[in-house]
Each structure stands twice: as C-alpha cells, then as structure tokens.
Amino acid sequence: MPLAAGITAQILAIGSEMLTPEKIDTNSLFLTQELNNLGIAVTGKEVVNDSLHQISEAVLECLVRCDLLLISGGLGPTEDDLTREAVAMALGRGMVFHDEILEGIRERFRKFGRPMTDRNRKQAFVIDGAQVLPNPNGTAPGQALEIDGKLLFLLPGPPRELMPMTMEHVTPRVSAHFPLRVLRTFTFRIAGLGESEVDERVAPIYTKFTNPETTILAAAGDITLQFRATADGEDEARAMLRAVADPIRTELGERIYSENGDSLEETVVRLLKAQGATLAVAESCTGGSLAARITDVPGASHVFVGGFLVYTDAQKMGLLGIAPERIRAHSAVSEEVALDLAANTMARTGANYALSVTGYAGPEGGTERDPAGTVYLGLASAAGVTAKRFHFTGDRARVRRLATQYALDLLRMAVLRGE
Amino acid sequence: MPLAAGITAQILAIGSEMLTPEKIDTNSLFLTQELNNLGIAVTGKEVVNDSLHQISEAVLECLVRCDLLLISGGLGPTEDDLTREAVAMALGRGMVFHDEILEGIRERFRKFGRPMTDRNRKQAFVIDGAQVLPNPNGTAPGQALEIDGKLLFLLPGPPRELMPMTMEHVTPRVSAHFPLRVLRTFTFRIAGLGESEVDERVAPIYTKFTNPETTILAAAGDITLQFRATADGEDEARAMLRAVADPIRTELGERIYSENGDSLEETVVRLLKAQGATLAVAESCTGGSLAARITDVPGASHVFVGGFLVYTDAQKMGLLGIAPERIRAHSAVSEEVALDLAANTMARTGANYALSVTGYAGPEGGTERDPAGTVYLGLASAAGVTAKRFHFTGDRARVRRLATQYALDLLRMAVLRGE
CATH class of the missing domain: 3.30.70.2860 (Alpha-Beta Plaits)
Structure with a gap:
C-alpha cells in the first residue's frame, strides 16, 4: 500500500456478538478511515470473544506486529465486558479505581432520572499508567496507553461513543506521536x-x-x-x-x-435555505422515508414545513382531495395522480416546492403496464407542475431508497435552475 | 466457549481490500452460520493483508487456537494472491502442480471464449497432501488439509464461489471428521x-x-x-x-x-393486522421516520393508512387544525399538543389508532423546561387519547430513533391490552 509511512495499525474488536452469523464489526471501517486520513495503513483486523484469555492473547500478538493498536468494545458494565481486565493482564499491569469517573457515571444516571446500578462501578477502573479519554456520550470512558513507543487505545463499542472519542482524542494523539506524511x-x-x-x-x-x-x-x-x-x-x-x-x-x-462529502439531502436543504425557499412532500410508497431523509439534516426546519402521508387511495382522496375519478381512470400509481399530489400539497401547505411520490415498492402490487418498482415522482413549484415515471430494480428497500434519491435530485435540479 | 462440544473454529479472510474503509469481510457471516448449524462456535475472525509473511503467521497462530480453520480469499491468479504459498510455508510443505486443474481452467476460458493467461497457471498448484475441492463457479479450486487432527480449508473469496463450495465440500467433511453436537x-x-x-x-x-x-x-x-x-x-x-x-x-x-427475531415495527404491523386495525401518524420532530419504519415492513399497507407531517407550527395549525392558542399557551412541544395531534389525526384519517410525536430532536431548539431531547408521544384510539413525556439523550439521530422506538412500543402495549 502506498498509504503509510511505515507506521502500521491493527484493529481488535471485542464481542461474542460479532462472531455470530448476524453481526459484523463495522467500527473498523470508520477507524480505518480515520487512520488512513493520517497516512496510516491498517495491516490486520481481528474479532475475538468476550474471553479474558483470548483478548489478552490477541493484544499481545497484535502489539508485536504493529505500532498502533485500537481495541473497541468490552468496556460496558456487564459481566462479559472484560477488555479492561484482559489488557491489564496482557501488559502485566494493575488497575486503579477512579472516584471521579464513578461520580461522572452517577451524574449521568441522575440527569436521566434513572438509578445507577452497582455494575457500573467496574467502568471506573483504569489500567495502571493509562490516560482516561472522556466519553460524553456514554458511561464507559476510553483509555490510552503508550508501551515501548507503541500506542494502544481502548474504545467503547457503540459507534456514537466510539466515533466522537476517536476524532477528539485518538486522532490527535496518534498524529502527535508518530512522524507522518x-x-x-x-x-x-x-x-x-x-x-x-x-x-x-x-x-x-x-x-x-x-x-x-x-x-x-x-x-x-x-x-x-x-x-x-x-x-x-x-x-x-x-x-x-x-x-x-x-x-x-x-x-x-x-x-x-x-464536493465536501455532504449527502444529497444536506445539499438540497442547503440550496433551499440559500434561496429562502420551503418544501413540502406527499408520500405514498416511500411512506415517510423521503421526509425522514430531509429531516435527518440538522436545521431542516428552516426549509421543510411538512406534508402528507397518503399510503392508501382513501387517504389520497381524503387528506389531499385527489378526485376519485382520477384514480379510477389512471390508477393511484400514475403520472396524473403524481401531478395532483404535488400540486395539492403545494396549495395546502403554502410551500414553495412540493414533491410527490406514488409507486409500487414491492414485493406486492404492480400492474402489467407498471410492475413493482414503478414509481412516479411529481414536483410542483412556481414554475408549474411536472411528473416523471421511473422503473427501479431491486427489493422493496432499494426501490424506496432510489425513489427518495431521484426525488431529491429532481428537486435539486429545479432549485439550481431556479424553476 | 461452551457452545460447541469443544470443537472451535476460526475464520481468516485474506485481502488488502478488506482493510480499507470501504470494504468488509462478509463471507464470515455465511461461514459462521454454516458452522453454527453444525454446533461449532467461531471463536475468532481475522482479516490480513496480501502478504506471505502475515498470512503464514496468522495461519500458525490460528491453528494453535482452534480445531478448524477456514481461510477465504487469495486464491486468484494475480501477483497478490498468496494464500496457497503462505499456507504451504506455514506448514513447511511443498506444492504440487496438477495438470488436470490447469486443463479445467483452460476449458473454462474456452467455454467463455476468452484466452487463458499465463497467470492462471499458479492456480493449478496444490499444497502437498491437500485434497482438491472442485470449483464449478470459478477458476480457483479450494483445498482441504488435515493437520494433527485439525482441519484447514482454503476457499475462494467471491461469495458465489465460496458459498456453494462450503455447502458441498466443507460442511460434509467437517461433520464427518468431528464428533459434533x-x-x-x-x-x-x-x-x-x-x-x-x-x-x-x-x-x-x-x-x-x-x-x-x-x-x-x-x-x-x-x-x-x-x-x-x-x-x-x-x-x-x-x-x-x-x-x-x-x-x-x-x-x-x-x-x-x-421471540422470533422480528423487529418492533414487524411486531406492531403483525399485531394490528391480527386485530384488523389501522394506524395513522402525525409526526413533527421525527419528520417521517416513524412512518418510514412502519412502511419498511412488507405488507404494511394492510394496516397503515397515512397521516401528517407537521414539522412547523403553521402546519400543525393548517393541516391538523391545532388551535393557535393551544400552541401559544403550552408550546408546540407539549403534552397538550401531542394529545390534539393524535386525536385530530384519528378523526381525519378514520384510523383505529393514531400516534403523534412532537419534540426537540436537537441540536437546535428546546427550552429550560423541555431541553433538546424532550419528546411528547400521543396515542389516540377508541379507548381515548393519552400523551407521555420522554427525555432522550444522544445526538439528533438517536433522539429521533428513540422517539420512534418508544412510539411503536406505546402502540404495541395499547394493541396488546385492547385499548
């Protein structure tokens, strides 16, 4: 790999659940990205059981092979959370109880109005010589150790704890410690x-x-x-x-x-915000997932006003006033109904733009002319109302995802062109 | 592990691409399922680079720790396909050239009308003492070895080659070799x-x-x-x-x-369907993600009718007729507004149940009384209208997810109790 300047890293994920047929270690993808950004290549990854012996053996093996070892998981309060003990055992070090960590955990429980259990006490133990990495998103603090010029980190398993801790505490320490390209x-x-x-x-x-x-x-x-x-x-x-x-x-x-990594929904929200424009939606087969993508964006409330979930024909008529004869003549999955849904949504919400989606997400539904995977997207704006037919392939989840993707892109192009 | 009758397995995936931020070893999920079906637990998984030294080191370490080692990948024709050589090196064995394997590869190329390259010759080498596992779906045959009562398999990386080879040749050999439970x-x-x-x-x-x-x-x-x-x-x-x-x-x-692995949304859809009941929603801070979860379930159209996305105060008033003075007196994030949203949604859609969500998903918004993370959930049914206050911690995505989770659970409990 042309990546690294000789500095190599290994990633060790702890947890029996990641040795089942259902669950995989995905933290390592994020950790690899962070290390690659520093010019450090990952030369090996491992998943081991919640077993004192196996964890400590793997830690020793990894430390021989690499300059940097990131360990995720096994810092929780339960009996099978053994990473702290296993690493201490591997290094032949003791553990120190930190009152202030326990106080922090207690405070966290207090804030959420839940009683702290005695089990959480074990999370206040720190390996002798380790630095504590604060965890504002969970109870388990991380730990950082330097061993003969090598770095070793203990990180919590939940991604929403591991990710910010890595960015705030791991990356800066790694880049300060090693001479990097x-x-x-x-x-x-x-x-x-x-x-x-x-x-x-x-x-x-x-x-x-x-x-x-x-x-x-x-x-x-x-x-x-x-x-x-x-x-x-x-x-x-x-x-x-x-x-x-x-x-x-x-x-x-x-x-x-x-060009900055922003998602399509972030881009659309930004474009609308820059124009001071607002958006509403009417969703049938996507059932809320288009609006969900938009409102996933922090600050979406500046541009998104709301809209209608019209999953059934009755609701298309009842909530949005689609004429029964339109549905009878063209079916609810049609260009005509997509047009009406968008136009009526714009009229009723007063938004500057309205997107509509009607289709067959599958596996049920569909006609000979419009088999499962057929989706009509409508867009209303001051420039008028348009609708377009798409046929997407794949399973239900993929059809729904593609429908939201193309709807957002239709809107993006209209906003860009000032339509 | 107490899982197996003492028989333990490790899985070793070979390939630098699985050490990038983009790609992960998913073959191991399938292999784990196959082994678990035989009563064999996987006690560790590893991914290593295309490096002779690293692969042979990992093979030796794994063989010490387990009874069965499955190695996937690195059997292709290119220069960085090194699994055969590395395993031979680890075991101190030579390699034997098999004419009939090369003939089979040549035949395969002939069938597809493409010329065989010289590179493919290396795929005809077999580790001394190994049995050849035919690969009708690709050029690289698999190999099976017995070493001091332990079994070791070399399998091709592409899933459509690895999967049938595992089912046809690996599973039967494993179950014949070990006394399994x-x-x-x-x-x-x-x-x-x-x-x-x-x-x-x-x-x-x-x-x-x-x-x-x-x-x-x-x-x-x-x-x-x-x-x-x-x-x-x-x-x-x-x-x-x-x-x-x-x-x-x-x-x-x-x-x-x-008790069967079903998700909460699948459970709720099933319960509603069993009662012949229907559901509508009114979403503010979850912005469609509650409906999106429900409509992710195939067949959700039997129970879900639709509803309202009322992201702004104006839409709460405009689309769902919430009285302006209610919002002024209690704010849009309040028990009162949650009650009205649920009641009005039930009335306007005619559904048997209506769920409402209003809250501050964060990071913006919130008051001293109701900081970001505060969510009110409302539920209307024939039994009346109720609302409940929650305070969720974590980032925007987590608060939204928790809000949908607790909303689905409120509904589940009501349906179970026939309320």
Whole structure:
C-alpha cells in the first residue's frame, strides 16, 4: 500500500456478538478511515470473544506486529465486558479505581432520572499508567496507553461513543506521536448516474494517476468518487488532487451534487435555505422515508414545513382531495395522480416546492403496464407542475431508497435552475 | 466457549481490500452460520493483508487456537494472491502442480471464449497432501488439509464461489471428521428498558448457566437477548433453552416484544393486522421516520393508512387544525399538543389508532423546561387519547430513533391490552 509511512495499525474488536452469523464489526471501517486520513495503513483486523484469555492473547500478538493498536468494545458494565481486565493482564499491569469517573457515571444516571446500578462501578477502573479519554456520550470512558513507543487505545463499542472519542482524542494523539506524511482526500458525490456509467466517463482521466489513488463507491443511485493523495506537504497534496479532480468536474458537470462529502439531502436543504425557499412532500410508497431523509439534516426546519402521508387511495382522496375519478381512470400509481399530489400539497401547505411520490415498492402490487418498482415522482413549484415515471430494480428497500434519491435530485435540479 | 462440544473454529479472510474503509469481510457471516448449524462456535475472525509473511503467521497462530480453520480469499491468479504459498510455508510443505486443474481452467476460458493467461497457471498448484475441492463457479479450486487432527480449508473469496463450495465440500467433511453436537439458539427482543436495567434483572438467571450461553446486544431502546445451547440432541437443546428462557420471560413479561427475531415495527404491523386495525401518524420532530419504519415492513399497507407531517407550527395549525392558542399557551412541544395531534389525526384519517410525536430532536431548539431531547408521544384510539413525556439523550439521530422506538412500543402495549 502506498498509504503509510511505515507506521502500521491493527484493529481488535471485542464481542461474542460479532462472531455470530448476524453481526459484523463495522467500527473498523470508520477507524480505518480515520487512520488512513493520517497516512496510516491498517495491516490486520481481528474479532475475538468476550474471553479474558483470548483478548489478552490477541493484544499481545497484535502489539508485536504493529505500532498502533485500537481495541473497541468490552468496556460496558456487564459481566462479559472484560477488555479492561484482559489488557491489564496482557501488559502485566494493575488497575486503579477512579472516584471521579464513578461520580461522572452517577451524574449521568441522575440527569436521566434513572438509578445507577452497582455494575457500573467496574467502568471506573483504569489500567495502571493509562490516560482516561472522556466519553460524553456514554458511561464507559476510553483509555490510552503508550508501551515501548507503541500506542494502544481502548474504545467503547457503540459507534456514537466510539466515533466522537476517536476524532477528539485518538486522532490527535496518534498524529502527535508518530512522524507522518501528509495524506489528503477529495470527494465528489454524484446522483442520477449508474456506477458503470460514471466509471466509463471518468476512468480515462483517473487511470492516468496512481497518486492520487481513486476509489468508486456505489450505493443506490448515489456514487462517491474519492481521491487520495500522499505527499510531503499540504500544498503539494492539494495540487495533486486538483490535477485529477478538475477534468472530472468538467466531465460530470451538474451530476456532481457535492464536493465536501455532504449527502444529497444536506445539499438540497442547503440550496433551499440559500434561496429562502420551503418544501413540502406527499408520500405514498416511500411512506415517510423521503421526509425522514430531509429531516435527518440538522436545521431542516428552516426549509421543510411538512406534508402528507397518503399510503392508501382513501387517504389520497381524503387528506389531499385527489378526485376519485382520477384514480379510477389512471390508477393511484400514475403520472396524473403524481401531478395532483404535488400540486395539492403545494396549495395546502403554502410551500414553495412540493414533491410527490406514488409507486409500487414491492414485493406486492404492480400492474402489467407498471410492475413493482414503478414509481412516479411529481414536483410542483412556481414554475408549474411536472411528473416523471421511473422503473427501479431491486427489493422493496432499494426501490424506496432510489425513489427518495431521484426525488431529491429532481428537486435539486429545479432549485439550481431556479424553476 | 461452551457452545460447541469443544470443537472451535476460526475464520481468516485474506485481502488488502478488506482493510480499507470501504470494504468488509462478509463471507464470515455465511461461514459462521454454516458452522453454527453444525454446533461449532467461531471463536475468532481475522482479516490480513496480501502478504506471505502475515498470512503464514496468522495461519500458525490460528491453528494453535482452534480445531478448524477456514481461510477465504487469495486464491486468484494475480501477483497478490498468496494464500496457497503462505499456507504451504506455514506448514513447511511443498506444492504440487496438477495438470488436470490447469486443463479445467483452460476449458473454462474456452467455454467463455476468452484466452487463458499465463497467470492462471499458479492456480493449478496444490499444497502437498491437500485434497482438491472442485470449483464449478470459478477458476480457483479450494483445498482441504488435515493437520494433527485439525482441519484447514482454503476457499475462494467471491461469495458465489465460496458459498456453494462450503455447502458441498466443507460442511460434509467437517461433520464427518468431528464428533459434533447440536447447537440451537433462542432470542428475546425487548423494548422500553435500558441495557443495564435488562442485565440487572436477568443476570441472576442467566449467570446460573454456562450452557446455554447468553449474549446481550443493545441498540437505541432495543435490547436483544440471545441464548445458545449445545447438546447431544435436538430435544435436549430445546429443554436447555427453556430452562433459561422461561424464568427470563416471567421476569421481563410484556417488555419482550418478539421471540422470533422480528423487529418492533414487524411486531406492531403483525399485531394490528391480527386485530384488523389501522394506524395513522402525525409526526413533527421525527419528520417521517416513524412512518418510514412502519412502511419498511412488507405488507404494511394492510394496516397503515397515512397521516401528517407537521414539522412547523403553521402546519400543525393548517393541516391538523391545532388551535393557535393551544400552541401559544403550552408550546408546540407539549403534552397538550401531542394529545390534539393524535386525536385530530384519528378523526381525519378514520384510523383505529393514531400516534403523534412532537419534540426537540436537537441540536437546535428546546427550552429550560423541555431541553433538546424532550419528546411528547400521543396515542389516540377508541379507548381515548393519552400523551407521555420522554427525555432522550444522544445526538439528533438517536433522539429521533428513540422517539420512534418508544412510539411503536406505546402502540404495541395499547394493541396488546385492547385499548
């Protein structure tokens, strides 16, 4: 790997649940990203059982092999949370009880009006010589150790605790401790094109470069192009990124919806906010998931006003006044009904834009003309009302996701063009 | 682990791509399921780079720790496919060239009208003493080795090659080689209690047993208790599961919402369907994500009719007729408004049940009395209208998730009690 400047890391996830057929360690993806951003390659990952012996054995093996070891999980209050004890055992160190940690945990329970259990006491033990990493999002603090120039971190398993702790406490310590090369990344996010179409258009450009390295990630209707440059300095890395990104930007044009990693919904909320415009929705087959994506964005309340969930024909008529004869003549899944849903939603909410979705998400439903996967998207604005037919492939979850993706992209293009 | 009859397995995935932030080893989920079906527990999983030294080191470490080692990946024709060589090196064995394997690969290329490259020759090498496992779905055959009573398998990385090879050649060899017992699992899913509260109530029961083994998994407002029993026969395993599950069922009572792995939304949809009842929602801070969870369930259209997204005060008044003076007197985030939202939604949609959500998801918003994280849930039914205040902790995504979780659970309890 061209990534690392000799500094290697391993990731160790603790927990029997990640050795079942149902659950996988996904924290390591985030941790790898954070380390790669520093120019550090991950050379191995491991998952071990909640067993004192197995954890301590794995810790010793990993410490031989790498400069940096990140351990996640096993810091909870239950009997099978054994990471603290196992690492102490591996290192031949004792544990110290920290009153102020217990007080913090007690305070946390008090704040939420729940009684602290005695089990939580064990979370106040810290390995001798370790630094405590505060955890504002949970009860288990993290721990940081330096052993013969190597770094070892104990991190809580829940992603919403592990992620902020890593960004705030792990990354800065790692980058201060090791002599690192500069690694910089740049990202395009693209809507409205398939993965192979994107690749066909941009491969002639990016294959000319081995550094930056280019990765294409594809989700439903959402392509991410990531470029990573390693260099001796910041300016050099930036210039290398521009060399590949500029011609690709020219090639893909307005299919690129974000250059800073923002999601499509974040982009749409930002565009609407910049125009001082508001949005309402009427959802049938997406059943709230379009609005859910929009309102996932903090500050969505500046642009999103609300709308209608009209899952059944009766509600399309009852809540939004769709004429029964329209549904009878064209069916509820039709361009006509998509148009009416959008127009009536705009009229009733007073929003500047209204999106509508009606379709067959599957596996049930569909007709010969419009099989499962068929979705009509409507958009109303001061410029008028339009609707468009799509046929998406895949299971129910994918059809629903694609419907929200294309709806957001329709809106993005209309807002961009001032329509 | 008490799971298996002493037979333990490890899974080793080979490939640098699984050490990037984008890609994860998912073959191990399938392999774990196959092994668990035989009563064999996976005690560790590892991912290592395409490096001769790292692979052979990992193989040796794993062989010390377990009875059965499944290695996936690194059997391709390219320069960084090194699994064969690394395993041979670890075992101190040579490699034998098999003409008939090369002939098979050549035949495969011929069939697809493509020329075989010289690189593919390396795929015809077999570790001394290994049995060849045919691969009708790709060029790389698998290999099986017995070493001091332990079994070791080399499997191709692509799932559509690995899966059929495992089912046809690995599982039968494993079950013929080891004296195996039956492994059976049982699951409770629990809402409305925190992880430590569940653990405190059930640990006195499950800690009496080492077999079945108990695992607690916690997501936002959603706890899973899994029990796994190993026994000589099916009936014995079932009886052992009942021995731990029955007293826990008594202890947790109606906090258990599912015993078959179903999600809370699946449970709620099933309960409503069984009663022939319908549901509508009015969502403010959850912004569609409650409805999205319900309509994620295939067949939700039998019970879910629709509802209102009333993200702003204006829409609460405009779409659902909440009196302005109610909002002025109590604020839109209040028990009073939650009651009105639920009652009016039920009246306007004609549904049998209506859920309402109004709160501050954060990070913006909130008052001294009701800081960010405060959510009022309302429920209307033939039995009347009720509302309840909650204070959830965590970021915006977690507060929204918890709000939908507790809303679904309120509804579940009402439907169960026939209210």
